Amino acid sequence: MSFLSATLDRVKPSPTIAMSTKAAELKAAGRDIISLSAGEPDFDTPQNIKDAAVAAIAAGKTKYTAPDGIPELKQAICDKFQRDNGLTYTPSQISVGTGGKQILYNALMATLNEGDEVVIPAPYWVSYPDMVLLAGGTPVIAEASIQTGFKLTPDQLEAAITDKTKWLIFNSPSNPTGAGYTWDELKALTDVLMRHPHVWIMSDDMYEHLVFDDFEFCSPAQVEPRLYDRTLTVNGVSKAYSMTGWRIGYAGGPAPLIGAMRKVQSQSTSNPCSISQWAAVEALNGPQDYLEDNKALFQRRRDLVVGMLNEASGVRCPTPDGAFYVYPSIAECIGKTSAKGTKITDDEAFATALLEETGIAVVFGAAFGLSPNFRISYATSDEALTDACTRIQTFCAGLT
Numbered sequence: 029m030s031f032l033s034a035t036l037d038r039v040k041p042s043p044t045i046a047m048s049t050k051a052a053e054l055k056a057a058g059r060d061i062i063s064l065s066a067g068e069p070d071f072d073t074p075q076n077i078k079d080a081a082v083a084a085i086a087a088g089k090t091k092y093t094a095p096d097g098i099p100e101l102k103q104a105i106c107d108k109f110q111r112d113n114g115l116t117y118t119p120s121q122i123s124v125g126t127g128g129k130q131i132l133y134n135a136l137m138a139t140l141n142e143g144d145e146v147v148i149p150a151p152y153w154v155s156y157p158d159m160v161l162l163a164g165g166t167p168v169i170a171e172a173s174i175q176t177g178f179k180l181t182p183d184q185l186e187a188a189i190t191d192k193t194k195w196l197i198f199n200s201p202s203n204p205t206g207a208g209y210t211w212d213e214l215k216a217l218t219d220v221l222m223r224h225p226h227v228w229i230m231s232d233d234m235y236e237h238l239v240f241d242d243f244e245f246c247s248p249a250q251v252e253p254r255l256y257d258r259t260l261t262v263n264g265v266s267k268a269y270s271m272t273g274w275r276i277g278y279a280g281g282p283a284p285l286i287g288a289m290r291k292v293q294s295q296s297t298s299n300p301c302s303i304s305q306w307a308a309v310e311a312l313n314g315p316q317d318y319l320e321d322n323k324a325l326f327q328r329r330r331d332l333v334v335g336m337l338n339e340a341s342g343v344r345c346p347t348p349d350g351a352f353y354v355y356p357s358i359a360e361c362i363g364k365t366s367a368k369g370t371k372i373t374d375d376e377a378f379a380t381a382l383l384e385e386t387g388i389a390v391v392f393g394a395a396f397g398l399s400p401n402f403r404i405s406y407a408t409s410d411e412a413l414t415d416a417c418t419r420i421q422t423f424c425a426g427l428t
């Protein structure tokens with residue numbers, strides 16, 4: 029009998045981390061590498077937030093806290109939900125965890141029994157299916173297509189739901205596609221859920237503040253208030269405030285669910301870092317103007333990348349509504365051979381050859397459940413993006 033848990037056999041390590049690691053190794057070996065695989069903003073955490081953390085240390089706020097967050101942060105989160113989303117939560121309906129990732133994981137651990145199904149629209153954030161598996165559930169992948177802008181249709185959702193479905197995991201704007209659901213598109217999905225009262229919705233709103241042009245973000249409980257009692261609204265400070273290393277995520281939802289998540293957390297990590305929690309209070313309560321500045325910056329980069337990728341032979345790159353990713357299709361490149369002789373059998377072969385032959389690290393589509401595509405994170409400088417897209421154009425032009 030294996031010493032390791034059988035559950036782990038069903039779970040794969042994060043492919044995005046694997047790609048970043050491979051790129052870092054090549055860089056350390058002296059290669060000229062541009063990594064477009066990491067999912068984090070390239071700007072620094074704003075100074076007022078850092079100052080709040082330093083002040084928290086100086087004031088001795090360095091001890092254990094309540095398992096799911098200090099009262100000041102829970103109140104700041106309630107205020108944020110009201111201000112930005114028109115959602116009314118009380119502090120007993122709020123959970124703070126070590127990143128949005130832990131919040132999602134706690135919710136799945138707190139609710140899934142063997143045989144329970146979780147509907148996950150593909151392309152999906154790499155961690156959803158594996159978190160469901162770790163929690164003992166069964167991921168049910170509902171594949172969206174490039175024709176619908178990578179968005180799930182109501183019919184697809186209807187078809188994916190069974191008596192065993194416990195959750196729909198919903199993510200808009202999406203990692204990896206940047207696709208955002210409009211109010212009407214989301215309403216059409218919530219209409220389906222209204223017909224299935226046993227299904228709850230876990231809404232991952234992590235990229236809420238990174239939306240472009242005239243796209244307006246909306247969240248399920250806001251669009252369909254009758255779903256409020258079976259919605260977990262998840263968010264965090266990582267992406268909006270460039271605080272990926274601080275590890276603070278949070279959720280609002282029904283108090284019994286929040287209580288169950290607290291139980292999971294109290295027996296695992298105890299509480300999120302006290303200093304990071306004080307920093308997050310400042311992030312949510314302090315000035316918000318840099319959110320607009322960052323939006324403008326990311327929108328400019330999106331336009332740069334989409335424009336250049338659509339000029340690459342065999343690449344088709346839709347224009348995303350938000351986040352900082354693009355998810356181009358490389359259907360026309362499959363079956364070709366690279367200038368250095370690599371057969372492009374699938375998107376993993378494309379990404380591997382691209383890295384080895386041109387030094388550009390991207391993540392292949394199979395990791396996100398929809399092929400043949402790749403994901404670029406454009407959270408890096410204009411110069412690096414221009415250089416990277418030029419190398420991708422050259423690589424694609426060399427495919428025969």
Ligand SMILES: Cc1ncc(COP(=O)(O)O)c(C=O)c1O
Pocket residue numbers: 067126127128129130153199202203232234264265266272275276277
């Ligand atoms: C869609 C999505 N949800 C959740 C997370 C987790 O964010 P964190 O744990 O840093 O708060 C990420 C991070 O990449 C993400 O892309």
